[in-house]
Amino acid sequence: MDLPSLTGNEFVRRTAHFYPKFDHTLFYKLLAEFDVSPDINLKQLSFGQQKKVMITFGLATNTSLLIMDEPTNGLDIPSKVQFRKIMASSITEDRCMVISTHQVRDLDSLIDTLLVLHKKEIVLNKSLDDIGDCLLFSSSANANKQEILYTAQNSIGNNTISINNQQHNNKVDMELLFNAIVDDETTVIETLK
Structure with missing residues (x-):
């Protein structure tokens, strides 16, 4: 990831207004659950911590469609457990979450529909x-x-x-x-x- 040289606080202040339903309280709550400080420059965070900030930001946007690509890559085992808990608590009838991953065992408790792409075609959607x-x-x-x-x-x-x-x-x-x-x-x- 190539994140700007900003703290989490500055990133939210400069970016959140592009999302009309952005939930600042949720952003800071989830960051705390992930044990990431909003006061540290994003460039100084480890790859896993940067992923946590981006996951948190994505969830806080409250968009009706959220697409994540390999969200658990770079997360350690306790962080993957926390990720599953956070994702499970974020699932609603009003939101569709599409997660592209090769790490299906990290997410199998969250998946209800499986879509498999092979040779540039959807071969399974069930x-x-x-x-x-x-x-x-x-x-x-x-x-x-x-x-x-x-x-x-x-x-x-x-x-x-x-x-x-x-x-x-x-x-x-x-x-x-x-x-x-x-x-x-x-x-x-x-x-x-």
């Missing part, structure tokens, strides 16, 4: 509930071999995606699903149609 109803994600090959759509080896065995014929409730493994789409796009995508 709710996680719908995906979980169609596909079964397992850490072993205990599914019927004929129903397995994708298998990936891990250090202790196999992860599989199979057809969810019995409508088991299961958590969608977004990373495994993405790899399945990239490795063999048609099989999994056709099952989800």
Whole structure:
């Protein structure tokens, strides 16, 4: 990021007026939750702290659409936990948040709809509930071999995606699903149609 040589206070004073619904109280509250001082020059902050300031500013704009690109890159583990809490408390019916990320495990508790881009095209746009109803994600090959759509080896065995014929409730493994789409796009995508 290339932030101006301003403190957080100065940045807000010079920029917030471009956003009619900007919430100054929320900005300072979230900065405090992230443990970042608004009095330090943005250029002197670490990359992770700069990301926290920009995340905080974005949320404080109160726009109806907020787009974040790789928001958790540069954040340490405790900051990622704090990020998830802050994002969860910021979700409303009046706001759509689009998060572009390769770090899906950092955000899986926040995601309700998955959109996958591959080869410059949208190949999947479905709710996680719908995906979980169609596909079964397992850490072993205990599914019927004929129903397995994708298998990936891990250090202790196999992860599989199979057809969810019995409508088991299961958590969608977004990373495994993405790899399945990239490795063999048609099989999994056709099952989800």
